[in-house]
Amino acid sequence: xxxxxxxxxxxxxxxxxxxxxxxxxxxxxxxxxxxxxxxxxxxxxxxxxxxxxxxxxxxxxxxxxxxxxxxxxxxxxxxxxxxxxxxxxxxxxxxxxxxxxxxxxxxxxxxxxxxxxxxxxxxxxxxxxxxxxxxxxxxxxxxxxxxxxxxxxxxxxxxxxxxxxxxxxxxxxxxxxxxxxxxxxxxxxxxxxxxxxxxxxxxxxxxxxxxxxxxxxxxxxxxxxxxxxxxxxxxxxxxxxxxxxxxxxxxxxxxxxxxxxxxxxxxxxxxxxxxxxxxxxxxxxxxxxxxxxxxxxxxxxxxxxxxxxxxxxxxxxxxxxxxxxxxxxxxxxxxxxxxxxxxxxxxxxxxxxxxxxxxxxxxxxxxxxxxxxxxxxxxxxxxxxxxxxxxxxxxxxxxxxxxxxxxxxxxxxxxxxxxxxxxxxxxxxxxxxxxxxxxxxxxx
Amino acid sequence: xxxxxxxxxxxxxxxxxxxxxxxxxxxxxxxxxxxxxxxxxxxxxxxxxxxxxxxxxxxxxxxxxxxxxxxxxxxxxxxxxxxxxxxxxxxxxxxxxxxxxxxxxxxxxx
Numbered sequence: 001x002x003x004x005x006x007x008x009x010x011x012x013x014x015x016x017x018x019x020x021x022x023x024x025x026x027x028x029x030x031x032x033x034x035x036x037x038x039x040x041x042x043x044x045x046x047x048x049x050x051x052x053x054x055x056x057x058x059x060x061x062x063x064x065x066x067x068x069x070x071x072x073x074x075x076x077x078x079x080x081x082x083x084x085x086x087x088x089x090x091x092x093x094x095x096x097x098x099x100x101x102x103x104x105x106x107x108x109x110x111x112x113x114x115x116x117x118x119x120x121x122x123x124x125x126x127x128x129x130x131x132x133x134x135x136x137x138x139x140x141x142x143x144x145x146x147x148x149x150x151x152x153x154x155x156x157x158x159x160x161x162x163x164x165x166x167x168x169x170x171x172x173x174x175x176x177x178x179x180x181x182x183x184x185x186x187x188x189x190x191x192x193x194x195x196x197x198x199x200x201x202x203x204x205x206x207x208x209x210x211x212x213x214x215x216x217x218x219x220x221x222x223x224x225x226x227x228x229x230x231x232x233x234x235x236x237x238x239x240x241x242x243x244x245x246x247x248x249x250x251x252x253x254x255x256x257x258x259x260x261x262x263x264x265x266x267x268x269x270x271x272x273x274x275x276x277x278x279x280x281x282x283x284x285x286x287x288x289x290x291x292x293x294x295x296x297x298x299x300x301x302x303x304x305x306x307x308x309x310x311x312x313x314x315x316x317x318x319x320x321x322x323x324x325x326x327x328x329x330x331x332x333x334x335x336x337x338x339x340x341x342x343x344x345x346x347x348x349x350x351x352x353x354x355x356x357x358x359x360x361x362x363x364x365x366x367x368x369x370x371x372x373x374x375x376x377x378x379x380x381x382x383x384x385x386x387x388x389x390x391x392x393x394x395x396x397x398x399x400x401x402x403x404x405x406x407x408x409x410x411x412x413x414x415x416x417x418x419x420x421x422x423x424x425x426x427x428x429x430x431x432x433x434x435x436x437x438x439x440x441x442x443x444x
Numbered sequence: 445x446x447x448x449x450x451x452x453x454x455x456x457x458x459x460x461x462x463x464x465x466x467x468x469x470x471x472x473x474x475x476x477x478x479x480x481x482x483x484x485x486x487x488x489x490x491x492x493x494x495x496x497x498x499x500x501x502x503x504x505x506x507x508x509x510x511x512x513x514x515x516x517x518x519x520x521x522x523x524x525x526x527x528x529x530x531x532x533x534x535x536x537x538x539x540x541x542x543x544x545x546x547x548x549x550x551x552x553x554x
Contacts, residue, residue: 037461038524128461214454214538254454254469261467261512263458267503280505314525355520355527364530365539367493383527426461426523 005230008032009205025244031173032079041311041424043083044142055089056081064096090443103160107438124429139312148273151438152176171199193277193299194237202229208259210249222248238295251290276300305430314425316392317385320399323412332407333380351386450541457537462522464533469510476509482545
């Protein structure tokens, strides 16, 4: 049995979690998932500004902080902290933690190869819309193929203490130690699928141990000290999900089911670079306090195509807010919106979209929100997006004047003029597997 | 009798691009057939109204007593393009808890 713990569900997750996973009990592997779909675009922006950046900057100081304990307890780290610059990330880790052996997995970055792929006839159509990538070719900012667990396992096999990848399938971080330790092959479909299911369950960290959980949430113990999840993996593919004793949060089958269903499509065909997992084959059982056993997972052969995550410049946007209070708070907010739109129209400004939300009324649930009669206060949030940065910038100057020129009692403008932000959009596509060759390098 | 969905199920929601997904999990195994009967794609689509510009798909997980709903074009463009505060659809699962479902009193055990 090996213990694999996940200490980060995204870049920006709780900084103490990985440290506590190491301090509060035994683990063999620490995985850290830093890359959400939008994260690659953020990292790409940072690399544009500094060629030594473009990775999760929280990662090297974290490794520096836990290096001694990693060595003392023979714990290996597997992280996709490399973002769009794994080698620079490895150099920073070695600076923060001299003496550790660090391996990087390269080959996911396909930005320099887009034209080569197009010339070969790979259209890289948007999976969601069907449009060919040629429609955004000039605006592409980053392009990465999702790599699987086998190259990560190959990096672990070098004896590295820390394995750093760029874009990989999130659950592959958890599957890789199982492949490394149990020697699973690429046709051990059921076992690979079981590792993927286990990986999916813990890839969002605290979200499977009581965080963002609807199950009797008021009585989940001590969320302030939530214990991040640990998978105890067996060589036969069965596993238990648990957490260190004495930590906060809760692990039970209902909470695990919430996470299992999180951000998936067809549960019978969960596609990964290593296999296709059938989530409907999973059997879950509560086997003790904060302990859920998973077994019975079936899988199928890996798909012929790999998914690619491509980001591109898609214009500019800004959002501004104002607060109105009782009486007639909703009416005041609606009038502020009407006035703003009229002024933008008079200025001849055109946007792809102007979108208005009313916090306290329907911002989150939209048409499904239950009616609110007479709220004591409402925040109006007006947002615009479009290709013309000057138009978006002009919009940001239209909100605060409403305080003196609109409905009575406007407030909440203390943070000043809204910021104009670049829209870096996400383009999911497919690329034939044989086009992607990964390689492992030990960075000294 | 009419009850909110929250009496028989819990939910979690998230995003894949401009698609919102809502996992709906029955509190008890015998509530699962009621989920299948009541939480239909057509009802979910009409519940969210103009918020969901595309269709709604439903996938069944009988062994886990749960269904997965996919709401297409439901996030105003999704990801970084969307102008919505909840661009990732995190609150849509909670919104669905108020869906009114028709149940025979004998089907309900607490």
